[in-house]
Amino acid sequence: MITRPTPKPWIAKIHPYAPGKSTAADGRALVKLSANENPLGTSPAAIAALETHRQDASAYPDPDAKELRAKIAAIHGLDPARIVCGTGSGELLTCAVQSLAGPGDEVVFSRYSFSLYPLLAHKVGATPVFAPDTDLAASVDGLLASVTSRTKVVLLDNPNNPVGSFLGADEVARLHAGLPKDVLLVVDQAYAEYLAAGVDDGGLALAQAHENVLVSRTLSKAYGLAAERIGWATGAPHLIDLINRLRGPFNVTASGQKAALAGLEDQQFVEDSRDHNSAERARFSDAISALGNHGISAVPSEANFVLVRFDGSVTAGAALDALAKAGYAVRHLPSQGLPNALRITIGKTEDMDRVIAELQKLCGDTA
Template sequence: GTSPLALAARTDADAPSRYPDPDSTDLRAAIGALHGIDPALLVMGTGSDELLHLAAQGYAGPGDEVLFSRFSFVVYDIAARRCGATPVEAPDRDYGSDVDALLAAVNPRTRVVFLANPNNPTGTFLPAAEVARLHAGLPGDVLLVLDQAYAEYLDPADDDHGLALAAAHGNVLVTRTFSKIYGLAGERVGWATGGAALIDTLNRIRGPFNVTNSGQAMALAATADQAFVTHARDHNRAVRAAFAEAVNALGNHGLRAVPSEANFVLVLFEGALSAEAAYAGLAERGYMVRWLPNQGLRDALRITIGTREQMEAIAAALREMAEVA
């Protein structure tokens, strides 16, 4: 859902006939205050997608390579190709990023490394020590982009220290979004932070009015409503754990939940019931989930966490289908 404060702010936003603040000044100030970041080291984007594209555009081009793990966010491949660079996939480790495999794939042509943490679409997570090890192993002229779209779903104690890395090193960019836990996907609001030179580069090539009036107003109100964020995180953690337990109880039918720190669970289908059949069966029952054969996940479904009642119904439907497959 969306914070009631954010929904109320939509009606109070400047008229759509007026251009928005091109620098999102008030919103950057609020984000900076929340996370302890100098607003001058923040840049806003049309969702974090724009910022991911800008990172590749600003630091890679023809003849260069953009590196990421297998089963990562599909935008990384697109961003690399869009700027003329070559996308390179490193092998995964049980559907998650493998630091050793990433470092082994680095060569003199590598310009940008993308890491989604937690990962999309698998939900896997690298702890702070592994993220630090990845950064330490990269040449200083390679940009590490930490895509933290799902970071707010983490217990604060599990923070991967990406913001601290970005504050301390000139080759680390962290991106975040208001599309996930804040529930503002339709408004397309994202932000990034890094060293002054990185932010200057992104500001030079971003769109001039890239966050709308309503997007700025709603994101500003959402930032102030951290009680909503805490409630959403606690709900997600509890319902996700119960759903994963219900899926893993179907292990004798070949179903397995990949451990997730995001607001979804990747369910593997390794028995008689195929992911494609489960996808169709859930659709018939009114549930839309993600089947991703084009991302190499033909035998898996990415299932977003909803209400407790919805997730219990989906688990029951999976059991019903598995028992007759």
């Protein structure tokens, strides 16, 4: 006898998304280098806009985020009618998969990709397919070889999370060219603002030229607006229509929209964030490379974090514990098949100094 509502069978495969830790096992607050947040904080202009527009919370926000879409379009040379905003890019990725995939279908992504991706497939009863990688990075050949007649969506985070690798425009174009026209390619550019000036994977151009490409971005990273949950996506009109049918109504708050507008105006803050990240990432990677005789290495990264591998006597678990004792939370990745790796967000200069010193100490290397 059935005594309570029965969920769809695929729901049991879903586990809650695990955010980066910010506290130690003993309850101590830790400096959070586990969530890829912006160490420079938020643009003062965006903070001021938040304060001003939170004074009156009685009215619903613009459900279509018209001003925000217009500003995004102006910055990136896009048609605002082909942009949709969401509560972070996560909502938009969810809608994209939901609109095309279901039971019996497949969603393909690289073996080491954003941990949300398999959950997106499970949420709609589709099968997540982990494509073979090349030295942890996404492989175009591996992705294409994983596509079958059941594939509905291919997800590419570029730069990649948690590896930090990046596929250039030629490779992304080759991936798209090799896909059937009825398969959607989603290029998730959450970390695009951290790329060096002039570096582009060509995703936005592909999304404007083709019917089966969607590009998503977020203001959570380089713009420092993670708390406000603001993302956007662009693609062919029929793709934007699908997402608009599925996204939540009034999904981006009124104050969030105003903060995003102010943040988009402050491109100097974004440039400063990129410059800080580039300098500290290079310095941190060099310091890790100097520990190579202990089996520790840094995977080259184009994002705002570095994946550090521990393949010698010092284990990732030992480094995780040592850094926690020193007051730092970093991301251990056994659930993503990387038990010997830590993803470490690039933080403030003084925090990176401390992390380097703690790893040197753990290795018995004080040079």
